[in-house]
Amino acid sequence: MNTxxxxxxPGLLDPRxxxxxxxxxxxxxxxxTTGTELVTDxxxxxxxxxxxxxxxxxxxxVPHATAGLALIETGSGTEPDLGQAIDRLLPxxxxxxxxxxxxxxxxxxxxPAFISPSLTLPVVDGMLALGTWQSVVVVDSNVxxxxxxxxxxxxxx
Amino acid sequence: MNTxxxxxxPGLLDPRxxxxxxxxxxxxxxxxTTGTELVTDxxxxxxxxxxxxxxxxxxxxVPHATAGLALIETGSGTEPDLGQAIDRLLPxxxxxxxxxxxxxxxxxxxxPAFISPSLTLPVVDGMLALGTWQSVVVVDSNVxxxxxxxxxxxxxx
Amino acid sequence: MNTxxxxxxPGLLDPRxxxxxxxxxxxxxxxxTTGTELVTDxxxxxxxxxxxxxxxxxxxxVPHATAGLALIETGSGTEPDLGQAIDRLLPxxxxxxxxxxxxxxxxxxxxPAFISPSLTLPVVDGMLALGTWQSVVVVDSNVxxxxxxxxxxxxxx
Numbered sequence: 001m002n003t004x005x006x007x008x009x010p011g012l013l014d015p016r017x018x019x020x021x022x023x024x025x026x027x028x029x030x031x032x033t034t035g036t037e038l039v040t041d042x043x044x045x046x047x048x049x050x051x052x053x054x055x056x057x058x059x060x061x062v063p064h065a066t067a068g069l070a071l072i073e074t075g076s077g078t079e080p081d082l083g084q085a086i087d088r089l090l091p092x093x094x095x096x097x098x099x100x101x102x103x104x105x106x107x108x109x110x111x112p113a114f115i116s117p118s119l120t121l122p123v124v125d126g127m128l129a130l131g132t133w134q135s136v137v138v139v140d141s142n143v144x145x146x147x148x149x150x151x152x153x154x155x156x157x
Numbered sequence: 158m159n160t161x162x163x164x165x166x167p168g169l170l171d172p173r174x175x176x177x178x179x180x181x182x183x184x185x186x187x188x189x190t191t192g193t194e195l196v197t198d199x200x201x202x203x204x205x206x207x208x209x210x211x212x213x214x215x216x217x218x219v220p221h222a223t224a225g226l227a228l229i230e231t232g233s234g235t236e237p238d239l240g241q242a243i244d245r246l247l248p249x250x251x252x253x254x255x256x257x258x259x260x261x262x263x264x265x266x267x268x269p270a271f272i273s274p275s276l277t278l279p280v281v282d283g284m285l286a287l288g289t290w291q292s293v294v295v296v297d298s299n300v301x302x303x304x305x306x307x308x309x310x311x312x313x314x
Numbered sequence: 315m316n317t318x319x320x321x322x323x324p325g326l327l328d329p330r331x332x333x334x335x336x337x338x339x340x341x342x343x344x345x346x347t348t349g350t351e352l353v354t355d356x357x358x359x360x361x362x363x364x365x366x367x368x369x370x371x372x373x374x375x376v377p378h379a380t381a382g383l384a385l386i387e388t389g390s391g392t393e394p395d396l397g398q399a400i401d402r403l404l405p406x407x408x409x410x411x412x413x414x415x416x417x418x419x420x421x422x423x424x425x426p427a428f429i430s431p432s433l434t435l436p437v438v439d440g441m442l443a444l445g446t447w448q449s450v451v452v453v454d455s456n457v458x459x460x461x462x463x464x465x466x467x468x469x470x471x
Contacts, residue, residue, distance in 0.1 A: 011163035023211050024212070024213070024313060025213045025214060025312060025313065026212075027212055027279055027281060027286070045351070055339050055340075055341055056339045057339060057467060057469065059214055059277055059279060059375055061278070061279050061286070062287075062288075062289030063286065063287055063291060064288045064290075064291070065228070065230040065288060065289075065290035065291050067230060068427075069228065070426065070427040070430070071379070071430065071431055072379060072423060072424075072426055072427055073379040073412070073423055076411075076412050076414065077410065077411030077412035077413065077420065078411070078412050078420070078423040078424060079422075080411050081410045081411050081412055081420050081421075081423065081424050082424050082427050084409070085403075085404060085421075085424050085427075089246060089403060090242060091241075095241070096234065096238045097233075097234030097235075097237050097238050098230070098233050098235050098238055099234065099454065100233065106234065106235070106238050107238075109229060109230055109234075109235040109238065110229075110232075110235060110238050110239050110242050112227065112228055112229055113225075113227040113229055113239050113242075113272055113296065114271055114272065114428055115427055115428065116227070116228070116276065116430065117228055117291070118228070118276055118277050118278065119430065119432055120277050120373055120434050121375070122341055122373060122375050122433050122465050122467050123330055124341055127339070128375055129375070129377065129465060131376075131377030131378045131379060131463075132377075132379075133378075134377060134378070134379050134431070139427065142465075149288075151279050151286060152333035153214060153279050155312055155339060155469055156216065157337065158321055179371070181370070181470060182370045182371060182469060182470065183369075184318055184369055184371050184436055184438055184443070216371055216436060218435070218443070219437050219445075220386040220443065220444055220445030220446075220448060221445045221447075221448070222385070222445060222446075222447035224449050246399075246403060247399060252398070253395045254390075254391030254395050255387075255390050255391035255392050255393050256390075256391065257390065257397055262333060263391065263392070263395050264395075264399075266386060266387055266390075266391075266392040266395065267386075267392060267395050267396050267399050268383065269386060270382075270384040270386055270396050270399075270429055270453065271428055271429065272429065273384070273385070273433065274448070275385070275433055275434050275435065278432050282362065306445075308334055308436050308443060310371060310436050312371065312469055
Protein backbone atom coordinates (compact mmCIF):
# COMPACT_ATOMS: atom_id res chain seq x y z
CA MET A 1 0.00 0.00 0.00
CA ASN A 2 1.44 3.35 -0.90
CA THR A 3 0.53 6.83 -2.03
CA UNK A 4 2.66 6.78 -5.15
CA UNK A 5 -0.46 6.63 -7.27
CA UNK A 6 -2.02 9.65 -5.61
CA UNK A 7 -3.51 12.08 -8.10
CA UNK A 8 -4.56 15.14 -6.13
CA UNK A 9 -7.03 17.51 -7.73
CA PRO A 10 -5.08 20.35 -9.26
CA GLY A 11 -5.35 23.65 -7.47
CA LEU A 12 -5.88 22.18 -4.01
CA LEU A 13 -3.27 22.14 -1.30
CA ASP A 14 -1.31 18.97 -0.83
CA PRO A 15 -3.49 16.70 1.33
CA ARG A 16 -0.68 16.14 3.84
CA UNK A 17 -0.11 19.84 4.38
CA UNK A 18 -2.85 20.05 6.93
CA UNK A 19 -5.61 22.22 5.55
CA UNK A 20 -8.12 22.62 2.78
CA UNK A 21 -8.92 26.17 1.81
CA UNK A 22 -12.31 26.08 0.16
CA UNK A 23 -14.74 24.27 2.45
CA UNK A 24 -15.44 21.92 -0.45
CA UNK A 25 -14.49 18.48 -1.66
CA UNK A 26 -10.94 17.26 -2.16
CA UNK A 27 -10.31 13.85 -3.76
CA UNK A 28 -7.32 11.61 -4.30
CA UNK A 29 -6.61 8.05 -5.43
CA UNK A 30 -4.22 5.51 -3.91
CA UNK A 31 -2.84 2.21 -5.19
CA UNK A 32 -3.35 -0.84 -3.01
CA THR A 33 -1.80 -4.27 -3.08
CA THR A 34 -4.47 -6.61 -1.75
CA GLY A 35 -2.73 -9.79 -2.88
CA THR A 36 -4.80 -12.89 -2.18
CA GLU A 37 -6.13 -11.62 1.14
CA LEU A 38 -9.89 -11.21 1.53
CA VAL A 39 -9.45 -8.34 3.97
CA THR A 40 -6.97 -5.45 3.63
CA ASP A 41 -6.84 -2.94 6.46
CA UNK A 42 -6.60 0.62 5.14
CA UNK A 43 -7.33 2.49 8.39
CA UNK A 44 -3.83 3.97 8.58
CA UNK A 45 -4.03 5.34 5.06
CA UNK A 46 -7.44 6.91 5.69
CA UNK A 47 -6.28 8.38 9.00
CA UNK A 48 -3.27 9.94 7.33
CA UNK A 49 -5.41 11.37 4.54
CA UNK A 50 -7.74 13.07 7.05
CA UNK A 51 -5.03 14.42 9.36
CA UNK A 52 -5.13 18.17 9.81
CA UNK A 53 -8.34 18.66 7.85
CA UNK A 54 -10.60 19.75 10.70
CA UNK A 55 -14.23 18.62 10.93
CA UNK A 56 -15.80 16.90 7.95
CA UNK A 57 -16.72 13.66 6.27
CA UNK A 58 -14.31 11.29 4.58
CA UNK A 59 -15.71 9.29 1.68
CA UNK A 60 -13.94 6.01 0.96
CA UNK A 61 -14.51 4.31 -2.38
CA VAL A 62 -13.16 1.33 -4.33
CA PRO A 63 -13.79 1.66 -8.09
CA HIS A 64 -14.11 -2.10 -8.63
CA ALA A 65 -17.05 -4.39 -9.35
CA THR A 66 -15.79 -7.23 -7.14
CA ALA A 67 -14.78 -5.48 -3.94
CA GLY A 68 -16.44 -3.73 -1.04
CA LEU A 69 -15.61 -1.75 2.10
CA ALA A 70 -16.45 -2.53 5.70
CA LEU A 71 -15.87 -1.34 9.23
CA ILE A 72 -14.93 -4.34 11.37
CA GLU A 73 -12.62 -5.23 14.22
CA THR A 74 -9.38 -6.66 12.86
CA GLY A 75 -6.90 -9.00 14.49
CA SER A 76 -9.35 -10.96 16.65
CA GLY A 77 -10.68 -13.51 14.20
CA THR A 78 -13.33 -11.54 12.36
CA GLU A 79 -11.42 -11.60 9.05
CA PRO A 80 -11.71 -15.41 8.67
CA ASP A 81 -15.22 -15.30 10.17
CA LEU A 82 -16.23 -12.87 7.44
CA GLY A 83 -14.60 -15.07 4.83
CA GLN A 84 -16.57 -18.10 6.01
CA ALA A 85 -19.79 -16.08 6.11
CA ILE A 86 -19.26 -14.92 2.53
CA ASP A 87 -18.49 -18.48 1.40
CA ARG A 88 -21.65 -19.71 3.12
CA LEU A 89 -23.93 -16.95 1.80
CA LEU A 90 -22.41 -16.60 -1.67
CA PRO A 91 -20.75 -19.96 -2.33
CA UNK A 92 -17.83 -20.11 -4.72
CA UNK A 93 -19.55 -22.69 -6.89
CA UNK A 94 -20.61 -23.06 -10.49
CA UNK A 95 -24.09 -21.61 -9.94
CA UNK A 96 -23.74 -18.17 -11.50
CA UNK A 97 -24.62 -16.77 -14.91
CA UNK A 98 -21.61 -14.47 -14.79
CA UNK A 99 -18.91 -16.83 -16.06
CA UNK A 100 -15.78 -14.81 -16.74
CA UNK A 101 -12.70 -15.69 -14.65
CA UNK A 102 -12.23 -18.53 -12.16
CA UNK A 103 -14.97 -20.96 -11.13
CA UNK A 104 -17.32 -19.24 -8.75
CA UNK A 105 -16.08 -15.80 -9.74
CA UNK A 106 -19.73 -14.90 -10.34
CA UNK A 107 -20.16 -14.61 -6.61
CA UNK A 108 -17.45 -11.92 -6.48
CA UNK A 109 -19.73 -9.80 -8.65
CA UNK A 110 -22.71 -10.27 -6.32
CA UNK A 111 -20.68 -9.35 -3.23
CA PRO A 112 -20.68 -5.54 -3.71
CA ALA A 113 -24.49 -5.51 -3.62
CA PHE A 114 -24.19 -6.66 0.00
CA ILE A 115 -20.84 -5.14 0.99
CA SER A 116 -20.88 -1.76 -0.70
CA PRO A 117 -17.73 -0.24 -2.26
CA SER A 118 -18.79 3.15 -0.81
CA LEU A 119 -18.34 4.17 2.83
CA THR A 120 -18.61 7.57 4.53
CA LEU A 121 -16.81 8.29 7.81
CA PRO A 122 -17.01 11.18 10.27
CA VAL A 123 -13.88 13.23 10.91
CA VAL A 124 -13.50 15.48 13.96
CA ASP A 125 -10.57 17.87 14.17
CA GLY A 126 -8.69 15.95 11.50
CA MET A 127 -9.15 12.60 13.20
CA LEU A 128 -11.31 9.72 12.03
CA ALA A 129 -14.09 9.47 14.63
CA LEU A 130 -14.20 5.68 14.63
CA GLY A 131 -15.07 3.47 17.56
CA THR A 132 -12.23 1.78 19.42
CA TRP A 133 -12.68 -1.52 17.61
CA GLN A 134 -13.58 -0.25 14.14
CA SER A 135 -11.09 -0.58 11.30
CA VAL A 136 -11.67 0.37 7.67
CA VAL A 137 -11.09 -2.62 5.43
CA VAL A 138 -11.30 -3.47 1.75
CA VAL A 139 -13.17 -6.75 1.27
CA ASP A 140 -11.99 -8.35 -1.95
CA SER A 141 -13.01 -11.94 -2.61
CA ASN A 142 -11.61 -11.84 -6.13
CA VAL A 143 -8.39 -13.87 -5.98
CA UNK A 144 -7.60 -13.02 -9.61
CA UNK A 145 -6.89 -9.35 -8.96
CA UNK A 146 -4.07 -8.40 -6.58
CA UNK A 147 -3.99 -4.67 -7.27
CA UNK A 148 -6.75 -2.24 -6.40
CA UNK A 149 -7.41 1.44 -6.22
CA UNK A 150 -8.87 3.38 -3.34
CA UNK A 151 -10.35 6.85 -3.76
CA UNK A 152 -10.57 9.10 -0.73
CA UNK A 153 -12.59 12.33 -0.77
CA UNK A 154 -13.03 14.88 1.97
CA UNK A 155 -15.90 17.28 2.60
CA UNK A 156 -14.58 20.02 4.87
CA UNK A 157 -16.40 22.14 7.42
CA MET B 158 -36.96 6.63 -16.65
CA ASN B 159 -37.25 10.34 -17.17
CA THR B 160 -36.61 13.66 -15.53
CA UNK B 161 -40.17 14.91 -15.83
CA UNK B 162 -40.58 14.54 -12.09
CA UNK B 163 -37.53 16.63 -11.30
CA UNK B 164 -38.17 19.13 -8.54
CA UNK B 165 -35.06 21.27 -8.26
CA UNK B 166 -34.53 23.20 -5.09
CA PRO B 167 -35.74 26.75 -5.64
CA GLY B 168 -33.04 29.36 -5.89
CA LEU B 169 -30.42 27.02 -7.30
CA LEU B 170 -29.33 27.00 -10.89
CA ASP B 171 -30.92 24.42 -13.12
CA PRO B 172 -28.92 21.21 -12.55
CA ARG B 173 -28.34 20.78 -16.29
CA UNK B 174 -26.84 24.23 -16.72
CA UNK B 175 -23.44 23.03 -15.65
CA UNK B 176 -22.55 24.71 -12.40
CA UNK B 177 -23.57 25.17 -8.81
CA UNK B 178 -22.73 28.50 -7.29
CA UNK B 179 -22.71 27.99 -3.55
CA UNK B 180 -20.36 25.13 -2.76
CA UNK B 181 -23.25 23.48 -0.97
CA UNK B 182 -25.86 20.81 -1.54
CA UNK B 183 -28.24 20.70 -4.48
CA UNK B 184 -31.00 18.06 -4.55
CA UNK B 185 -33.54 16.84 -7.09
CA UNK B 186 -36.00 13.96 -7.48
CA UNK B 187 -36.65 11.81 -10.54
CA UNK B 188 -39.44 9.40 -11.42
CA UNK B 189 -38.44 5.86 -12.36
CA THR B 190 -40.35 3.07 -13.99
CA THR B 191 -38.87 -0.13 -12.58
CA GLY B 192 -41.66 -2.39 -13.85
CA THR B 193 -41.22 -5.97 -12.69
CA GLU B 194 -37.44 -5.95 -13.06
CA LEU B 195 -35.33 -6.60 -9.96
CA VAL B 196 -32.51 -4.41 -11.29
CA THR B 197 -32.91 -1.01 -12.97
CA ASP B 198 -29.74 0.66 -14.25
CA UNK B 199 -29.75 4.39 -13.45
CA UNK B 200 -26.09 5.13 -14.26
CA UNK B 201 -26.97 7.34 -17.23
CA UNK B 202 -29.33 9.46 -15.17
CA UNK B 203 -26.78 9.92 -12.39
CA UNK B 204 -24.03 10.77 -14.90
CA UNK B 205 -26.22 13.40 -16.51
CA UNK B 206 -27.12 14.89 -13.14
CA UNK B 207 -23.42 15.27 -12.22
CA UNK B 208 -22.25 16.63 -15.56
CA UNK B 209 -20.56 20.01 -15.34
CA UNK B 210 -20.60 20.15 -11.55
CA UNK B 211 -16.86 19.89 -10.91
CA UNK B 212 -15.47 17.87 -7.99
CA UNK B 213 -17.82 16.61 -5.33
CA UNK B 214 -19.92 13.77 -4.01
CA UNK B 215 -23.20 12.58 -5.50
CA UNK B 216 -25.67 11.08 -3.04
CA UNK B 217 -28.16 8.64 -4.53
CA UNK B 218 -31.26 7.74 -2.54
CA VAL B 219 -34.49 5.78 -3.03
CA PRO B 220 -37.23 6.87 -0.59
CA HIS B 221 -38.82 3.42 -0.41
CA ALA B 222 -38.88 0.72 2.27
CA THR B 223 -38.59 -2.18 -0.18
CA ALA B 224 -35.77 -1.10 -2.48
CA GLY B 225 -32.02 -0.60 -2.32
CA LEU B 226 -29.12 0.67 -4.40
CA ALA B 227 -26.01 -1.16 -5.54
CA LEU B 228 -22.93 -0.80 -7.68
CA ILE B 229 -22.58 -3.89 -9.85
CA GLU B 230 -21.54 -4.87 -13.34
CA THR B 231 -24.58 -5.06 -15.60
CA GLY B 232 -25.12 -7.03 -18.78
CA SER B 233 -22.92 -10.01 -17.93
CA GLY B 234 -25.23 -12.13 -15.80
CA THR B 235 -24.92 -10.47 -12.41
CA GLU B 236 -28.53 -9.23 -12.43
CA PRO B 237 -30.02 -12.77 -12.37
CA ASP B 238 -27.19 -13.93 -10.07
CA LEU B 239 -28.18 -11.22 -7.61
CA GLY B 240 -31.84 -12.22 -7.93
CA GLN B 241 -31.00 -15.83 -7.11
CA ALA B 242 -28.80 -14.78 -4.19
CA ILE B 243 -31.63 -12.67 -2.75
CA ASP B 244 -34.11 -15.52 -3.22
CA ARG B 245 -31.71 -17.89 -1.46
CA LEU B 246 -30.86 -15.54 1.43
CA LEU B 247 -34.30 -13.97 1.87
CA PRO B 248 -36.73 -16.53 0.45
CA UNK B 249 -40.06 -15.34 -0.91
CA UNK B 250 -41.99 -17.63 1.39
CA UNK B 251 -44.64 -17.34 4.04
CA UNK B 252 -42.16 -17.01 6.92
CA UNK B 253 -42.44 -13.31 7.74
CA UNK B 254 -44.42 -11.37 10.31
CA UNK B 255 -44.87 -8.49 7.88
CA UNK B 256 -47.90 -9.72 5.95
CA UNK B 257 -49.14 -6.88 3.77
CA UNK B 258 -49.05 -7.46 -0.01
CA UNK B 259 -48.17 -10.63 -1.92
CA UNK B 260 -46.93 -13.83 -0.29
CA UNK B 261 -43.34 -13.40 0.75
CA UNK B 262 -43.54 -9.61 0.50
CA UNK B 263 -42.12 -9.52 4.03
CA UNK B 264 -38.72 -10.29 2.58
CA UNK B 265 -38.89 -7.15 0.45
CA UNK B 266 -38.97 -5.20 3.71
CA UNK B 267 -35.89 -6.96 5.07
CA UNK B 268 -33.90 -6.37 1.88
CA PRO B 269 -33.00 -2.68 2.48
CA ALA B 270 -31.24 -3.62 5.73
CA PHE B 271 -28.74 -5.53 3.57
CA ILE B 272 -28.87 -3.53 0.34
CA SER B 273 -29.12 0.06 1.53
CA PRO B 274 -31.28 2.65 -0.26
CA SER B 275 -28.47 5.19 0.25
CA LEU B 276 -25.28 5.34 -1.83
CA THR B 277 -22.60 8.03 -2.12
CA LEU B 278 -20.42 8.34 -5.22
CA PRO B 279 -17.30 10.37 -6.00
CA VAL B 280 -17.46 12.92 -8.81
CA VAL B 281 -14.33 14.35 -10.44
CA ASP B 282 -14.62 17.26 -12.84
CA GLY B 283 -18.33 16.61 -13.33
CA MET B 284 -17.85 12.93 -14.10
CA LEU B 285 -18.85 9.99 -11.92
CA ALA B 286 -15.55 8.40 -10.84
CA LEU B 287 -16.79 4.83 -11.12
CA GLY B 288 -14.73 1.81 -12.03
CA THR B 289 -14.98 0.48 -15.58
CA TRP B 290 -17.43 -2.26 -14.60
CA GLN B 291 -19.49 -0.43 -11.99
CA SER B 292 -23.06 0.60 -12.75
CA VAL B 293 -25.50 2.26 -10.36
CA VAL B 294 -28.63 0.15 -10.04
CA VAL B 295 -31.88 0.24 -8.12
CA VAL B 296 -32.59 -3.18 -6.59
CA ASP B 297 -36.32 -3.58 -6.18
CA SER B 298 -37.64 -7.03 -5.31
CA ASN B 299 -41.15 -5.71 -4.75
CA VAL B 300 -43.13 -6.84 -7.79
CA UNK B 301 -46.22 -4.94 -6.61
CA UNK B 302 -44.74 -1.49 -7.18
CA UNK B 303 -43.66 -0.48 -10.70
CA UNK B 304 -43.00 3.19 -10.07
CA UNK B 305 -40.24 4.56 -7.89
CA UNK B 306 -38.54 7.79 -7.04
CA UNK B 307 -34.85 8.52 -7.01
CA UNK B 308 -33.36 11.50 -5.19
CA UNK B 309 -29.99 12.80 -6.31
CA UNK B 310 -28.04 15.32 -4.23
CA UNK B 311 -24.70 16.91 -4.94
CA UNK B 312 -22.10 18.29 -2.55
CA UNK B 313 -19.88 20.61 -4.56
CA UNK B 314 -16.21 21.47 -4.11
CA MET C 315 -32.55 7.59 24.16
CA ASN C 316 -31.66 11.16 25.02
CA THR C 317 -29.48 14.06 23.99
CA UNK C 318 -27.86 14.53 27.36
CA UNK C 319 -24.60 13.19 25.97
CA UNK C 320 -24.56 15.64 23.09
CA UNK C 321 -21.14 17.17 22.57
CA UNK C 322 -21.53 19.84 19.93
CA UNK C 323 -18.44 21.01 18.13
CA PRO C 324 -17.23 24.16 19.83
CA GLY C 325 -17.70 27.36 17.89
CA LEU C 326 -20.81 26.22 16.01
CA LEU C 327 -24.29 27.37 16.80
CA ASP C 328 -26.35 25.10 18.97
CA PRO C 329 -27.80 22.45 16.61
CA ARG C 330 -31.34 23.12 17.79
CA UNK C 331 -31.13 26.85 17.09
CA UNK C 332 -32.06 26.35 13.50
CA UNK C 333 -29.11 27.32 11.37
CA UNK C 334 -25.52 26.56 10.56
CA UNK C 335 -23.47 29.50 9.46
CA UNK C 336 -20.55 28.11 7.56
CA UNK C 337 -21.89 25.88 4.78
CA UNK C 338 -19.72 23.13 6.17
CA UNK C 339 -19.96 20.13 8.45
CA UNK C 340 -21.40 20.15 11.94
CA UNK C 341 -21.15 17.03 14.10
CA UNK C 342 -22.57 15.89 17.44
CA UNK C 343 -22.81 12.68 19.47
CA UNK C 344 -25.79 11.27 21.34
CA UNK C 345 -26.11 8.53 23.95
CA UNK C 346 -28.53 5.71 23.19
CA THR C 347 -30.00 3.04 25.39
CA THR C 348 -30.55 0.08 23.11
CA GLY C 349 -31.15 -2.42 25.90
CA THR C 350 -31.60 -5.95 24.61
CA GLU C 351 -33.57 -4.90 21.53
CA LEU C 352 -32.14 -5.75 18.11
CA VAL C 353 -33.73 -2.67 16.54
CA THR C 354 -33.80 0.84 18.06
CA ASP C 355 -35.69 3.51 16.12
CA UNK C 356 -33.75 6.79 16.10
CA UNK C 357 -35.77 8.59 13.42
CA UNK C 358 -37.11 11.19 15.86
CA UNK C 359 -33.64 12.06 17.09
CA UNK C 360 -32.29 12.43 13.55
CA UNK C 361 -35.30 14.54 12.50
CA UNK C 362 -34.80 16.86 15.45
CA UNK C 363 -31.09 17.19 14.69
CA UNK C 364 -31.82 18.24 11.09
CA UNK C 365 -34.65 20.65 11.86
CA UNK C 366 -34.07 24.16 10.60
CA UNK C 367 -30.83 23.34 8.80
CA UNK C 368 -32.02 23.87 5.22
CA UNK C 369 -30.90 21.60 2.37
CA UNK C 370 -28.07 19.17 2.97
CA UNK C 371 -27.03 15.65 3.85
CA UNK C 372 -27.22 14.09 7.30
CA UNK C 373 -24.61 11.45 8.07
CA UNK C 374 -25.58 8.92 10.72
CA UNK C 375 -22.87 6.81 12.33
CA VAL C 376 -22.53 4.30 15.16
CA PRO C 377 -18.92 4.02 16.42
CA HIS C 378 -19.25 0.35 17.35
CA ALA C 379 -17.92 -2.86 15.83
CA THR C 380 -21.07 -4.89 16.50
CA ALA C 381 -23.85 -2.59 15.32
CA GLY C 382 -25.20 -1.24 12.06
CA LEU C 383 -27.76 1.20 10.71
CA ALA C 384 -30.70 0.54 8.42
CA LEU C 385 -33.71 2.19 6.86
CA ILE C 386 -36.72 -0.08 7.32
CA GLU C 387 -40.41 0.14 8.05
CA THR C 388 -41.03 -0.22 11.78
CA GLY C 389 -44.10 -1.39 13.63
CA SER C 390 -45.38 -3.84 11.01
CA GLY C 391 -43.31 -6.93 11.77
CA THR C 392 -40.06 -6.17 9.97
CA GLU C 393 -38.07 -5.91 13.22
CA PRO C 394 -38.57 -9.61 14.13
CA ASP C 395 -38.29 -10.55 10.43
CA LEU C 396 -34.88 -8.88 10.33
CA GLY C 397 -33.88 -10.65 13.54
CA GLN C 398 -34.80 -14.03 12.07
CA ALA C 399 -32.98 -13.24 8.83
CA ILE C 400 -29.82 -12.32 10.76
CA ASP C 401 -30.08 -15.50 12.85
CA ARG C 402 -30.48 -17.55 9.68
CA LEU C 403 -27.65 -15.87 7.74
CA LEU C 404 -25.24 -15.35 10.64
CA PRO C 405 -26.23 -18.01 13.19
CA UNK C 406 -25.49 -17.38 16.85
CA UNK C 407 -23.51 -20.58 17.14
CA UNK C 408 -20.03 -21.63 18.14
CA UNK C 409 -18.62 -21.42 14.60
CA UNK C 410 -16.57 -18.22 14.82
CA UNK C 411 -12.89 -17.54 15.43
CA UNK C 412 -13.74 -14.36 17.30
CA UNK C 413 -14.43 -15.77 20.77
CA UNK C 414 -14.75 -12.88 23.19
CA UNK C 415 -18.12 -12.45 24.92
CA UNK C 416 -21.17 -14.73 24.80
CA UNK C 417 -21.44 -17.84 22.61
CA UNK C 418 -22.04 -16.79 19.05
CA UNK C 419 -20.87 -13.23 19.71
CA UNK C 420 -18.52 -13.69 16.74
CA UNK C 421 -21.47 -13.19 14.45
CA UNK C 422 -22.11 -9.76 15.97
CA UNK C 423 -18.68 -8.77 14.62
CA UNK C 424 -19.50 -10.00 11.11
CA UNK C 425 -22.83 -8.16 11.03
CA PRO C 426 -21.47 -4.62 10.31
CA ALA C 427 -19.86 -5.88 7.10
CA PHE C 428 -23.39 -6.51 5.82
CA ILE C 429 -25.35 -3.86 7.74
CA SER C 430 -23.03 -0.86 7.72
CA PRO C 431 -22.69 1.48 10.71
CA SER C 432 -22.64 4.42 8.28
CA LEU C 433 -25.73 5.88 6.58
CA THR C 434 -26.22 9.14 4.67
CA LEU C 435 -29.66 10.74 4.37
CA PRO C 436 -30.98 13.63 2.25
CA VAL C 437 -32.40 16.67 4.02
CA VAL C 438 -34.64 19.19 2.27
CA ASP C 439 -35.52 22.45 3.99
CA GLY C 440 -34.52 21.03 7.37
CA MET C 441 -36.62 17.90 6.97
CA LEU C 442 -35.35 14.36 6.48
CA ALA C 443 -36.45 13.44 2.94
CA LEU C 444 -37.36 9.85 3.80
CA GLY C 445 -40.05 7.77 2.18
CA THR C 446 -43.32 7.34 4.04
CA TRP C 447 -42.37 3.93 5.39
CA GLN C 448 -38.69 4.47 6.05
CA SER C 449 -37.41 4.73 9.60
CA VAL C 450 -33.77 5.09 10.69
CA VAL C 451 -32.85 2.24 13.03
CA VAL C 452 -29.78 1.03 14.89
CA VAL C 453 -29.37 -2.73 14.40
CA ASP C 454 -27.52 -4.14 17.38
CA SER C 455 -27.40 -7.91 17.76
CA ASN C 456 -24.95 -7.68 20.66
CA VAL C 457 -27.00 -8.46 23.75
CA UNK C 458 -24.01 -7.76 26.02
CA UNK C 459 -23.97 -4.01 25.36
CA UNK C 460 -27.01 -1.93 26.27
CA UNK C 461 -25.54 1.52 25.74
CA UNK C 462 -24.47 2.94 22.42
CA UNK C 463 -23.41 6.17 20.85
CA UNK C 464 -24.76 7.77 17.72
CA UNK C 465 -22.87 10.47 15.83
CA UNK C 466 -24.85 12.80 13.59
CA UNK C 467 -23.11 15.12 11.13
CA UNK C 468 -24.64 17.63 8.76
CA UNK C 469 -23.32 18.96 5.46
CA UNK C 470 -25.17 22.20 4.75
CA UNK C 471 -26.10 23.82 1.45
